[in-house]
Amino acid sequence: MDFPGLELKIRMAFVAGPDMRVFVPVRLYYTDTDPYAVQFSFDVAPDQVVRWTFARELLYQGLTAPAGIGDVKITPIGPHRNCCFSIELESADGYAxxxxxxxxxxxxxxETFEVVPAGRESESVDIDSFLDKLLAH
Incomplete structure (x- = not known):
């Protein structure tokens, strides 16, 4: 089921303080080579990109109700709770x-669920190729 991947480019507000927001370009990417995950990246400087990979299901859940513990937390925000969302990322390197x-x-x-339906992600995983790559290193 090879497909080139699904990409979304949007602008999000980086919350730099209670009354300070800076808009940054954000990229979400999905491919069937890692069907359980989405890749999330944003630019913090012209030559510095922050990249995170986390569960597609976490993003899905977080758009309608608070989801996540630990490093990634996603929460709907605003009066209508389906208009906007926040994503909190935390590691030893910092918080955003x-x-x-x-x-x-x-x-x-x-679109990602059309390509790889929920519950059918394992059908997209090529275990033999994964093991070949793992054992080659």
């Missing part, structure tokens, strides 16, 4: 909170 539009992410996620 971004806020953005939920509608475009929801539509993009729907």
């Amino acid at each position: 909170c971004l806020e953005g539009p939920a509608a475009s992410v929801t539509a993009w996620l729907a």
Whole structure:
């Protein structure tokens, strides 16, 4: 089921303080080579990109109700709770909170579920290729 991947480019507000937001370009990417996960990246400087990989299901759940513990937390925000969402990322290297539009992410996620339906992710995993790559190193 090879496909080139699904990409979404949006702008999100990097929350730099209680009254300070800086808009940054964000990229979400999904491929059937890692069907359980989405890749999330944003630019913090012209030559510095922050990249995270986390469960597609976490993003899906977090758009409608608070989800996640630990390093990644996703929460709907605002009076209508389906208009915007926040994503908090935390590691030993630092903390970031971004806020953005939920509608475009929801539509993009729907596309990922069309390509690889929920509960059928394991059908997209080529275990033999994965083991070959793992054993080659």
